[in-house]
Amino acid sequence: MKSVRQALLGVVLLGAAATVHAQNEQFIPMNGYWVGPYAPGGSGIFGGFIDYVNMINAREGGVNGVKLTYEKCETEYNNARGVECYERQKKKGPTGATMVHPLSTGITYSLIEKAAADKIPVVSIGYGRTDASDGRVFPYIFPLITNYWSQNTAKIKFIGAKEGGMDKLKGKKIVNIYHESAYGKETIPVLDAQAAKYGFTVTHIPVPHPGNEQGAQWLQVRQIKPDWVILRGWGVMNPVALKAAARAGFPREKIVGVWWSGAEEDTIPAGAAAKGYIAAGFNVAGTNFPVIAEIKKYIYAKGRGEMEDQTRIGSIYYNRGVVHGIVTVEAIRKAQEKYGKKALTGEQIRWGLENLSISDANLKALGAAGFMQPLKVSCLDHEGGGAVKFQQWDGNKWVVLTDWITPDRELVRPMIEQSAAAYAKEKNITPRDCSKES
Amino acid sequence: MLYREAGQFKTSYAADQQVFPIRQDRIGVAAALVVAFLVVPLVANQYWLSAILTPFLIFALATIGLNILTGYAGQLSLGTAAFMAVGAFAAYNFVLRVPDMPILLAFALAGVSAALIGIVFGLPSLRIKGFYLAVATLAAQFFVVWALTHFPWFSNYSTSGVISAQKMEILGFAFDTPVRKYLLALSIVAVLAIAAKNMVRSSVGRAWMAVRDMDVAAAVIGIRPLPTKLLAFAISSFYCGVAGALYAFAYLGTVEPEGFNLDLSFRILFMVIIGGVGSILGSFLGAAFIVLLPIFLNTMAPLLEHRLGLQLPAGLTSNLELIVFGSLIIFFLAVEPHGLARLWQIGKEKLRLWPFPH
Numbered sequence: 001m002k003s004v005r006q007a008l009l010g011v012v013l014l015g016a017a018a019t020v021h022a023q024n025e026q027f028i029p030m031n032g033y034w035v036g037p038y039a040p041g042g043s044g045i046f047g048g049f050i051d052y053v054n055m056i057n058a059r060e061g062g063v064n065g066v067k068l069t070y071e072k073c074e075t076e077y078n079n080a081r082g083v084e085c086y087e088r089q090k091k092k093g094p095t096g097a098t099m100v101h102p103l104s105t106g107i108t109y110s111l112i113e114k115a116a117a118d119k120i121p122v123v124s125i126g127y128g129r130t131d132a133s134d135g136r137v138f139p140y141i142f143p144l145i146t147n148y149w150s151q152n153t154a155k156i157k158f159i160g161a162k163e164g165g166m167d168k169l170k171g172k173k174i175v176n177i178y179h180e181s182a183y184g185k186e187t188i189p190v191l192d193a194q195a196a197k198y199g200f201t202v203t204h205i206p207v208p209h210p211g212n213e214q215g216a217q218w219l220q221v222r223q224i225k226p227d228w229v230i231l232r233g234w235g236v237m238n239p240v241a242l243k244a245a246a247r248a249g250f251p252r253e254k255i256v257g258v259w260w261s262g263a264e265e266d267t268i269p270a271g272a273a274a275k276g277y278i279a280a281g282f283n284v285a286g287t288n289f290p291v292i293a294e295i296k297k298y299i300y301a302k303g304r305g306e307m308e309d310q311t312r313i314g315s316i317y318y319n320r321g322v323v324h325g326i327v328t329v330e331a332i333r334k335a336q337e338k339y340g341k342k343a344l345t346g347e348q349i350r351w352g353l354e355n356l357s358i359s360d361a362n363l364k365a366l367g368a369a370g371f372m373q374p375l376k377v378s379c380l381d382h383e384g385g386g387a388v389k390f391q392q393w394d395g396n397k398w399v400v401l402t403d404w405i406t407p408d409r410e411l412v413r414p415m416i417e418q419s420a421a422a423y424a425k426e427k428n429i430t431p432r433d434c435s436k437e438s
Numbered sequence: 439m440l441y442r443e444a445g446q447f448k449t450s451y452a453a454d455q456q457v458f459p460i461r462q463d464r465i466g467v468a469a470a471l472v473v474a475f476l477v478v479p480l481v482a483n484q485y486w487l488s489a490i491l492t493p494f495l496i497f498a499l500a501t502i503g504l505n506i507l508t509g510y511a512g513q514l515s516l517g518t519a520a521f522m523a524v525g526a527f528a529a530y531n532f533v534l535r536v537p538d539m540p541i542l543l544a545f546a547l548a549g550v551s552a553a554l555i556g557i558v559f560g561l562p563s564l565r566i567k568g569f570y571l572a573v574a575t576l577a578a579q580f581f582v583v584w585a586l587t588h589f590p591w592f593s594n595y596s597t598s599g600v601i602s603a604q605k606m607e608i609l610g611f612a613f614d615t616p617v618r619k620y621l622l623a624l625s626i627v628a629v630l631a632i633a634a635k636n637m638v639r640s641s642v643g644r645a646w647m648a649v650r651d652m653d654v655a656a657a658v659i660g661i662r663p664l665p666t667k668l669l670a671f672a673i674s675s676f677y678c679g680v681a682g683a684l685y686a687f688a689y690l691g692t693v694e695p696e697g698f699n700l701d702l703s704f705r706i707l708f709m710v711i712i713g714g715v716g717s718i719l720g721s722f723l724g725a726a727f728i729v730l731l732p733i734f735l736n737t738m739a740p741l742l743e744h745r746l747g748l749q750l751p752a753g754l755t756s757n758l759e760l761i762v763f764g765s766l767i768i769f770f771l772a773v774e775p776h777g778l779a780r781l782w783q784i785g786k787e788k789l790r791l792w793p794f795p796h
Contacts, residue, residue, distance in 0.1 A: 034756035074736055074756045079690060079697050080493060084733060087489035109600045109692045129598070180587060181696045182598040189597050206587075209696055419597070427602075 026063065026332060026343050027093020028053065030072045031085040032103055037210045038077045038235040040265035041317055042103060046072070047306040048313075048321020049101070049328075051295050054305075056329055058298040063332045064341040069093060075107060082107030083114070090118055095343045098332065099123050099142075099353070101324055105183035108141075113427075116140045120346035121353055123331075125324055126151075126259055126282055130186055134420035135354065135382040136431035142353050142382045144327060145375060146282050148258070149190040149415065150386040150407035152230075155256055155280055156194050157405055158390050159228050170199035175221055177214075177241060178232040180206040183260075187232060193411060211237025218248040231257040231279075238266035239274070246273035253278065259388070263316035267393045275395040280388040283323045283372045285398045287314035290367030291322060316398065323372045330366075331356050354379055354437070373404050379434035441789040457635055474624055479617045488616035488689075494729045495620075495627045496684045501709040501721035502634050503677030508707070509716035510638050511670035512650025513563050514571055517556075517578035518678050518706045523698035524552040524582055525679030526601075526686035527592050533604045534594060541606045541613075545626070545683045552679025553672040555582065560671025564664045579700055586695035593695075600694045603687040619688040626684065630677060635718045637673070646670050647716075712770060714779025723778035731766065735759045 030050060033042035053068045062068050071092060073085035082102055090097045099121040102108045108128035115122045116139065122128075123142045130149045132141035159174070160166040176191055178184035188204055195202040203224055205217050211233060218241075221229060229250065233241055238261045245255060253276040257266070262279020287293075292314055299305045300313070312318050335344050335352025344352075358366075358375040377384035387404035424431055441462050448454040458464045482491065504518050529548035533539050559578035563571055586592050586599075593601050606613040606622065613622045637643050645666045648656035653663050686693045705728055713724020739755045774781050788795065 035760060071740060072755075074759065079693075081732075083690060084489040084493075087485045088733075088737070091485070105598070106600075106694060106697065109598070109602075109694070110690050113602070113691050182600045182694045186598050209699070 024065070024343060025067050025069045025093055026098055027089075027096070028068060028070045028328060029085070029089035029092070029097045029100055030070045031075050031082060031089065031100065031107075032072065033075050033077045034072075035074065036076050041235065041260070041263070042077070044263070044265070044312060044315060044317025045103060045321040045324060048318040049324040050306045050321075051299050052291075052322045052325025053329070055295045055298045056325075058302075059294065063329055064336055066332075066336070066341060066343055068329070068332075075102075075104065077104050077106075079104075079106045079110050083110050086111055086114065090120055093343070095345045096120065097346060098344070098349050099328065099346065101125070101328075103127070105129075105186070106181065109182060112138070112141055118346070119350070121350045123327065123353065125327060126320075127183065131416045131419035131423065133381060133383040133416050134431075135379045136434060137420040137424045137429055138382065139354075139432060140350060142377070144353075144377065144383065145323070145373070145385045146388055146407070147383050147386075148186045149412045150383065150409075151258060151280055151282075151388050152187045152190050153194065153408035153412055154386075154388045154405045155230065155258075156191075156198070157408065158280075158402065159256065160198070163227075166198060172200040172228070173224060173226040174200055174202045174228045174230060175224055175226040176202055176204045176230045176232060177217060177221070178204060178206055179211060179234045179237055180208045181234075183234060184232050190412065190415060191230075193415065194408075197411065207233070207237055207241075210235060212240050214240055214244045218244040218250070221245075221250060222248045227254065229255045231255050231261050233257065233261045233266075237261075239268075239270035242267070242270035242277055243273045246270075252276040253392075256280070256390070259320075262391065262398070264312075264398070265315075265317065272395070274393050277393045278390055278401065279393075279398075281316060281391055281398070282385070282388050283316070283319050284370070284389060284391070284400055285314060285316045285319060289369075289371050291326075291371065292319070292367075294367060295322070319371065322368075326358075326366060326368060326372070327356070327375070330358055330362075353377060354382070356384065379432065379437045441786065441792075443790075457632065457639075471628060474628075475621070479621065482620075484616045487620045490730065490733065492616070492620050492623050492689050493685075494725055495623045496681050496689055497706065497709060497729050498722045498725035499627045499630060499684065500678050500681035500706050501713065501725045502631060502718060503674045503681060504706050505710050505713075505716065505718070505721045506634060506638070506646075506677065507670050507674035508710055509714075509720075510643060510650065511646040511667060511674075513560070513667060513670060514568060515575040515671075515674070516572050516700065516703050516707065517559060517575040517582070519698040519700065519702035520579045520582035521552045521556055521675040521678035522682030522685060522702070523586060523693075523695055524555050524675075525549060525682030526693050526698070527586055527695075528552065528679065529683035529687060530601045530603060531592065531594075541608060541687070545680055545687075548683040549676040549679040552682065553676040556671040556675025556678075557668050560668050560675075563667045563671065576700075579703055583695045583698060598694070599696075600692050601686070602692045603690075606687055613688070623684050623688045626680065630680065631718060631722075634677070638718070642669065708767070712767060712777055714777030717777065717779035719782065720777050720779030723782070727770075727778065732759065732763055735762055 030046055032046035033039055053070060057068055073089055075082040075085050082104060086100055097120050101123050102111060105127050108122060108124045111122050121140050121142055123144055125144045126146060128143045130147045132138040132143050133147050160169050163169060191202050205220055207214055207217055231241055245252060255277055257279035259281050262281050267274035307313055331349060331352040334356050335349050338351060339348045354377055356377045360374050363369045373385045373387050375384045386407045389400055389404055390402045391398040391400045443460045446461050458467060500518060500522060507513050507515050525548040528551035529544045532544040532547050559575060562574045566574060593599050613619055645661045648661050649663055649666050657663055709724035709728045712727050714720025736759055739759060
């Protein structure tokens with residue numbers, strides 16, 4: 001009985017210790033995943049994100065003196081756990097959650113209505129609901145930097161350039177191998193629209209979650225004999241696909257992956273089978289950037305830091321996490337310009353995100369020139385960038401092949417507006433008038 | 439002393455046959471309902487209501503569903519998540535396609551749709567038993583998820599296959615806040631749980647248990663195996679279907695077929711095993727254990743880290759959680775293989791003798 005009482009006392013004390021916090025703090029929930037089949041992505045991205053936030057705290061004492069705090073919550077890439085984490089974290093800190101990065105398309109979908117009701121921005125960098133790029137219908141959702149449809153049109157542009165012109169795409173055969181989930185299915189309509197526009201044929205082949213068995217799918221690829229394969233995988237599905245492609249004798253130079261299929265974690269397990277494989281990316285790999293050097297100087301030199309395996313610093317996922325950090329911190333900075341240098345609410349941060357503008361000069365000052373693309377968000381356009389670079393795996397590292405390739409806006413934007421309008425109609429939302437926003 | 443039935447005389451058949459024959463149990467259940475309906479909405483904050491209590495109730499309902507099939511009728515099933523998916527998508531489509539569809543009717547029809555699918559996949563149960571039946575119900579699991587993904591009609595041609603649940607309204611009253619959603623889920627779960635409790639002690643429940651214990655003997659005394667088993671499949675799937683509809687409408691708001699995967703079926707089976715096979719109370723205990731414990735561990739880990747001044751590597755805490763969770767499951771099963779409900783029953787036996795155990 002005594003031990004039970006002591007244990008209870010301990011729990012109470014722990015609870016009391018956790019509720020003490022200062023007022024001048026901006027709280028950022030870190031709802032990620034460190035276990036399960038998608039842990040390489042989750043741990044890398046949140047590693048870079050948390051390291052960047054800690055570096056800002058160590059170097060500048062936070063954003064204009066407002067210290068950034070965070071807490072981790074394990075979502076296991078599972079919708080129910082993701083919603084629980086969101087509910088748990090949304091009221092923490094003096095002003096509640098700054099913004100949420102769900103790092104899962106499924107969880108993003110589950111949060112769309114909840115976040116709008118709670119007035120907390122959901123930032124989905126390079127994933128999530130594509131038509132949320134229309135900020136009139138989705139004021140609190142920010143699929144920043146580039147969405148799946150933009151990326152997909154850039155991919156077809158890249159393939160067109162490789163073939164020697166967009167008119168050469170006529171009659172070509174493209175296979176879209178996709179992860180059978182909300183994430184994987186997202187690009188099917190835009191690929192069909194492009195196939196109709198450029199005259200190529202496209203075959204969609206699903207791979208069930210988690211994707212560690214793909215014999216049948218690649219047999220089908222062998223029968224179709226496509227000119228190009230688009231790999232829309234995630235997690236363990238990617239190395240398996242590359243190995244299966246090698247076994248089926250399909251040249252890896254003709255496989256173009258999405259950015260969730262283009263990291264070291266996807267190619268190294270595939271070994272020699274990955275050599276020559278091409279993937280899109282909205283950030284590049286490498287440690288030759290001042291921002292990474294700063295993280296090493298302020299965090300790792302002091303024996304702290306999130307990454308146990310320090311060779312992962314500078315990897316695609318880690319650097320993507322740093323991009324998450326830069327976007328988050330700059331949005332807070334922008335919102336502080338309007339609302340003052342104090343802890344801000346999600347509603348105020350939303351304004352900061354919507355008016356976020358990161359120019360080339362800003363990127364240079366942040367030590368991230370060439371690391372990511374410049375960004376300009378507006379009420380109409382919650383994407384803000386849209387371009388991607390293509391990189392090729394040379395057996396040891398990712399080599400950048402192209403400069404930023406811009407998407408086919410004339411094709412994507414009407415589709416986004418149409419889809420967003422359908423959502424607004426279904427949910428009885430009156431789109432905002434962007435000319436009245438300030 | 440407090441928990442003793444001495445002096446409670448039954449003077450009519452009705453009194454003898456009531457659901458809870460002991461007065462203290464009746465008071466306990468009534469008190470639990472009062473707390474759940476009146477005190478909890480006043481005391482609990484939004485996080486507790488929407489992230490813990492509502493999913494707990496919904497999983498408890500699905501666990502009751504599986505417990506009827508596995509615990510009472512003895513048919514092992516791995517298709518629970520599939521029946522939940524049928525319920526969720528059926529409710530969505532009924533509300534979408536039938537004008538002015540009352541939400542409660544949509545939930546009931548969702549349950550009926552799941553029951554029909556359950557009967558179809560329950561047909562093999564006459565010929566195959568045990569693990570082989572589990573494999574047959576596995577087919578339901580994969581087939582339903584496959585069908586919902588491949589026929590875009592089910593998700594109203596949504597590009598990503600995700601459906602977003604409509605607003606819930608009953609007679610113009612909108613169930614849109616966490617408290618209201620909680621109360622709606624609680625009402626449905628309470629009614630269905632009491633119905634289940636009643637059902638398992640009726641002739642239907644006795645027939646199920648007879649088939650479970652020895653189907654040949656049951657057939658000899660005049661219980662027809664096929665209708666009995668199919669009825670168990672139908673009612674079990676009905677409960678799972680309603681749970682699935684609530685999962686989509688009162689909890690997540692948006693669901694995709696992929697969310698109802700085998701993993702979820704296994705979790706509900708674990709709830710049955712840990713809570714107690716063949717017990718309605720056990721369904722609640724098991725759901726509480728599996729839903730609440732990982733969240734509790736996840737909340738405690740960072741606090742412990744702060745307290746002890748440690749900085750553990752990022753992946754380690756998440757993995758530790760899984761290790762502790764797994765060890766606790768083994769611990770409880772080693773201490774009481776018949777589940778948490780059995781622990782409660784032993785506690786009651788002890789209470790009857792207290793303070794003079796012999």
